[in-house]
Amino acid sequence: MKQDIKVSVDAVVFGYSPEEGIQVLLIKRKYEPFQKSWALPGGLVLNEESLEEAVHRELQEEAGIDVNYLEQLYSFGQPARDPRNRVISVAHFGLVRPDDYQLSAQTDAEDVAWFSIKRIPRLAFDHKQIIDVAIKRLRSKIVYEPIGFELLDKEFPFSDLEKLYQVLLDNDLDRRNFKKRIMALGFLEEVNKTLQRKAGRPAKLYRFNKKKYFELKERGYHSDLFYS
Amino acid sequence: MKQDIKVSVDAVVFGYSPEEGIQVLLIKRKYEPFQKSWALPGGLVLNEESLEEAVHRELQEEAGIDVNYLEQLYSFGQPARDPRNRVISVAHFGLVRPDDYQLSAQTDAEDVAWFSIKRIPRLAFDHKQIIDVAIKRLRSKIVYEPIGFELLDKEFPFSDLEKLYQVLLDNDLDRRNFKKRIMALGFLEEVNKTLQRKAGRPAKLYRFNKKKYFELKERGYHSDLFYS
Numbered sequence: 001m002k003q004d005i006k007v008s009v010d011a012v013v014f015g016y017s018p019e020e021g022i023q024v025l026l027i028k029r030k031y032e033p034f035q036k037s038w039a040l041p042g043g044l045v046l047n048e049e050s051l052e053e054a055v056h057r058e059l060q061e062e063a064g065i066d067v068n069y070l071e072q073l074y075s076f077g078q079p080a081r082d083p084r085n086r087v088i089s090v091a092h093f094g095l096v097r098p099d100d101y102q103l104s105a106q107t108d109a110e111d112v113a114w115f116s117i118k119r120i121p122r123l124a125f126d127h128k129q130i131i132d133v134a135i136k137r138l139r140s141k142i143v144y145e146p147i148g149f150e151l152l153d154k155e156f157p158f159s160d161l162e163k164l165y166q167v168l169l170d171n172d173l174d175r176r177n178f179k180k181r182i183m184a185l186g187f188l189e190e191v192n193k194t195l196q197r198k199a200g201r202p203a204k205l206y207r208f209n210k211k212k213y214f215e216l217k218e219r220g221y222h223s224d225l226f227y228s
Numbered sequence: 229m230k231q232d233i234k235v236s237v238d239a240v241v242f243g244y245s246p247e248e249g250i251q252v253l254l255i256k257r258k259y260e261p262f263q264k265s266w267a268l269p270g271g272l273v274l275n276e277e278s279l280e281e282a283v284h285r286e287l288q289e290e291a292g293i294d295v296n297y298l299e300q301l302y303s304f305g306q307p308a309r310d311p312r313n314r315v316i317s318v319a320h321f322g323l324v325r326p327d328d329y330q331l332s333a334q335t336d337a338e339d340v341a342w343f344s345i346k347r348i349p350r351l352a353f354d355h356k357q358i359i360d361v362a363i364k365r366l367r368s369k370i371v372y373e374p375i376g377f378e379l380l381d382k383e384f385p386f387s388d389l390e391k392l393y394q395v396l397l398d399n400d401l402d403r404r405n406f407k408k409r410i411m412a413l414g415f416l417e418e419v420n421k422t423l424q425r426k427a428g429r430p431a432k433l434y435r436f437n438k439k440k441y442f443e444l445k446e447r448g449y450h451s452d453l454f455y456s
């Protein structure tokens with residue numbers, strides 16, 4: 001019997017802000033099925049494009065953004081996951097820096113917005129399950145790779161990084177020793193500037209030492225160090 | 229334009245023997261393209277089966293075996309990877325215990341055999357690249373999960389486990405402290421039996437403590453401990 005299966009991509013794009021924590025990008029569907037439901041950006045792969053190209057195109061078309069980092073997450077292939085036709089979705093996982101947060105809904109998205117991962121609305125298809133797998137990947141990455149380069153501003157106060165680790169490690173962070181340990185890994189450097197956010201003393205700014213950062217990203221390290 | 233993409237699964241199945249090291253299961257293709265080339269077992273997904281079901285079916289059909297462990301590896305989707313038609317392959321990664329090594333070529337495989345990962349022949353399609361990704365996954369898994377339950381006999385001499393780690397860590401293993409460290413993790417227990425393999429003293433046998441093993445598999449640990 002002829003194979004009757006379609007291939008799509010979906011993207012779980014995470015952003016981070018010290019106020020909102022980890023956020024995920026969702027679009028509101030313009031058409032059936034699941035019309036007006038929130039869903040992950042994504043769609044069918046075109047015949048001539050690679051899977052990654054399809055993700056970049058869909059993000060541009062549906063949300064008007066691009067990502068700083070993209071990797072393949074997992075392929076979801078349960079036969080009944082789409083009511084129209086069997087569709088296997090190759091899900092991807094992306095990270096966006098705050099500077100690149102501006103969104104604009106286009107084509108088959110009626111709206112597009114960031115949602116805190118603590119307040120995700122009811123989603124179309126199996127997209128909640130896809131997000132759960134992506135959150136698990138994000139949390140496990142932080143244990144063996146430096147994360148932040150793709151989520152924080154290029155220059156940031158140390159407290160932003162600390163909060164990011166706190167959020168991802170579910171507040172299990174050993175705050176007392178965190179700074180000493182993270183500085184010892186050598187991928188952060190002080191910038192000769194300060195930032196005055198609201199009240200309080202101006203905060204020193206830091207940035208990632210790219211060379212060291214990507215070395216550690218490649219080689220890995222173990223941040224059981226960071227758990228209390 | 230109508231989407232014209234097919235979906236297949238391929239399986240990188242690893243076995244291990246203390247004599248041969250890590251081995252991968254390959255089939256010899258009976259038909260074009262790449263007729264008589266060695267390739268990974270795999271094929272098109274049927275309309276009604278899940279991706280995992282497709283892998284189990286293909287392994288049964290082409291090699292007459294089943295696996296003790298299976299996980300999804302990565303989806304390979306470059307537009308030109310198959311000369312006939314665009315095919316996206318959802319590659320999987322499987323492990324087989326030595327007891328279950330017996331193979332029998334069937335259907336569209338002309339032959340089936342185990343190859344040491346150090347002596348892989350020229351392969352069809354992008355299958356060499358898929359194997360490279362799978363070997364990388366296997367090596368990185370050993371750093372944060374106990375591996376062996378699915379690769380060793382149910383009861384084995386300690387030296388079999390040590391050799392497995394040596395092979396996967398490329399001989400960087402800290403042999404002097406390995407036994408002490410691995411016993412301290414608590415997932416191994418002594419069996420009250422010995423094994424006489426060839427000449428030499430009979431070796432004590434060990435087995436995995438399943439509960440502790442799967443706890444560590446779930447939670448992870450860090451085996452930088454094991455590097456010298």
